[in-house]
Amino acid sequence: MSNEVKRDGFGSKIGIIAAAAGSAIGLGNIWKFPYITGENGGAAFILVYLICIALIGLPVMVAEFTIGRRAQKNAVGSYRTLGSGGPWFLGGFLGVITAFIILAYYGVVAGWTIKYVIFSLGNNFSAMNTGEISELFGDFISRPVEPIIYQIIFMAFTSFIVFFGIKTGIERASKILMPLLLVLILLLDIRALTLPGASAGFNFLFKPEWSRLSATGVLEALGHAFFTLSLGMGTMITYGSYIRKKENLVSTAFSVTIADTVIALLAGLAIFPAVFSFGVEPGAGPGLVFVTLPQVFNQITGGYFMSIFFFILLALAALTSSISILEVVVAYLDEEFKIKRHVATIGAAAVITLMGIPTSLGFGKMSGVTLFGYNFFDAYDKLASNFLMPLGGLVAALFVGWGIKWDIVEDELTNGGELKGKVTLVAIKIFKHTIRFIAPVAVLIVFLYKLGAFNAIIA
Numbered sequence: 001m002s003n004e005v006k007r008d009g010f011g012s013k014i015g016i017i018a019a020a021a022g023s024a025i026g027l028g029n030i031w032k033f034p035y036i037t038g039e040n041g042g043a044a045f046i047l048v049y050l051i052c053i054a055l056i057g058l059p060v061m062v063a064e065f066t067i068g069r070r071a072q073k074n075a076v077g078s079y080r081t082l083g084s085g086g087p088w089f090l091g092g093f094l095g096v097i098t099a100f101i102i103l104a105y106y107g108v109v110a111g112w113t114i115k116y117v118i119f120s121l122g123n124n125f126s127a128m129n130t131g132e133i134s135e136l137f138g139d140f141i142s143r144p145v146e147p148i149i150y151q152i153i154f155m156a157f158t159s160f161i162v163f164f165g166i167k168t169g170i171e172r173a174s175k176i177l178m179p180l181l182l183v184l185i186l187l188l189d190i191r192a193l194t195l196p197g198a199s200a201g202f203n204f205l206f207k208p209e210w211s212r213l214s215a216t217g218v219l220e221a222l223g224h225a226f227f228t229l230s231l232g233m234g235t236m237i238t239y240g241s242y243i244r245k246k247e248n249l250v251s252t253a254f255s256v257t258i259a260d261t262v263i264a265l266l267a268g269l270a271i272f273p274a275v276f277s278f279g280v281e282p283g284a285g286p287g288l289v290f291v292t293l294p295q296v297f298n299q300i301t302g303g304y305f306m307s308i309f310f311f312i313l314l315a316l317a318a319l320t321s322s323i324s325i326l327e328v329v330v331a332y333l334d335e336e337f338k339i340k341r342h343v344a345t346i347g348a349a350a351v352i353t354l355m356g357i358p359t360s361l362g363f364g365k366m367s368g369v370t371l372f373g374y375n376f377f378d379a380y381d382k383l384a385s386n387f388l389m390p391l392g393g394l395v396a397a398l399f400v401g402w403g404i405k406w407d408i409v410e411d412e413l414t415n416g417g418e419l420k421g422k423v424t425l426v427a428i429k430i431f432k433h434t435i436r437f438i439a440p441v442a443v444l445i446v447f448l449y450k451l452g453a454f455n456a457i458i459a
């Protein structure tokens with residue numbers, strides 16, 4: 001019964017796009033994209049990222065929607081149903097594990113955004129220079145208890161929404177909030193681009209210097225394409241299962257991908273001119289946004305209110321993403337094990353929060369402890385974004401391209417032959433080749449490149 005309530009999920013076309021875009025648009029766009037762009041040298045990295053979005057991300061999103069809507073189940077159940085008992089379900093299982101890892105550290109950073117709402121309310125940045133603002137950030141994240149409290153608060157909000165099911169919370173919230181966020185970012189862009197020395201930031205974003213891009217950078221670009229579009233871990237399979245039968249999956253995926261990419265680029269455009277103008281180090285890492293934007297707010301009339309508003313919206317953007325991560329786990333536990341939704345929600349959220357605590361402590365008390373040579377935070381992030389998600393995406397691509405009959409895919413993408421428009425038919429044709437050949441081969445090439453498999457040829 002609970003299945004039926006959930007399965008009539010998203011009520012309108014705009015509701016679906018808003019919810020899927022709400023999942024895609026989050027900390028990945030505004031916090032992570034700028035800082036990894038800074039670490040990987042700028043424009044060349046962005047170009048590779050855009051190529052990954054177009055050739056891999058978009059087709060994989062169509063594939064995941066197809067799997068979910070066809071099967072009408074959670075990530076594991078969807079693979080199991082369509083894969084008729086073969087080992088494909090492991091792809092869904094991988095997604096559930098990835099969801100645990102991502103939300104563990106995502107909740108920590110989202111907690112920081114709540115603290116920044118409070119800093120903003122207290123007008124804490126106004127008299128500060130670059131050094132002081134970055135000290136404020138460093139001091140806060142290295143505290144042993146406070147960031148964990150904010151992480152717990154954030155995870156409680158996330159659980160609260162997932163607890164009450166899909167339709168009401170997610171759909172309504174994202175429809176209003178995401179456009180508002182866009183307006184605020186545009187205002188920040190205008191201010192940032194008129195700062196003294198802004199052009200250096202502009203060049204950093206748009207003038208590729210290929211020598212700055214390493215094999216690791218290419219892998220990061222691929223990983224981020226998955227991360228930012230919420231792919232390769234079952235989110236878009238699970239959300240796909242809530243999409244009504246009469247919606248056009250290809251055009252939905254297209255809109256979501258465009259919206260996500262535009263927001264990321266606009267966020268970069270707000271941040272890098274300011275980075276150069278204020279003399280912040282572009283490779284400063286996870287604090288980049290938190291150190292740079294407060295200074296832009298200091299330069300704006302009404303910046304006090306804007307900064308409060310901005311960090312509230314950022315926290316909410318994180319929330320519409322985090323609920324989509326937790327939903328993967330809850331839908332799985334609920335449908336496969338018949339665990340009641342509220343028990344599944346609270347249990348999963350508690351385990352995830354505990355898993356996240358070492359990532360928070362890794363910025364302070366536990367900074368000496370490493371996993372595979374990384375602090376906990378980077379270890380979780382790199383394992384999930386650069387390895388598990390591309391792997392999950394590869395499985396989805398192979399499954400839709402080769403694992404199930406193409407007739408089924410076509411039936412799903414044309415809504416049983418209803419959609420006959422030329423654009424849709426051409427798009428499906430392109431999709432067929434991309435999902436069968438280009439996307440899987442591209443993921444494999446990046447993996448091999450990172451492993452150094454081409455060193456002999458290149459050198």
Ligand code: PHE
Pocket residue numbers: 023024025026027028029102227228229230231233235321322324325
């Ligand atoms: N795409 C989200 C973001 O950019 C993060 C996310 C990853 C959400 C995986 C769901 C699944 O912030």
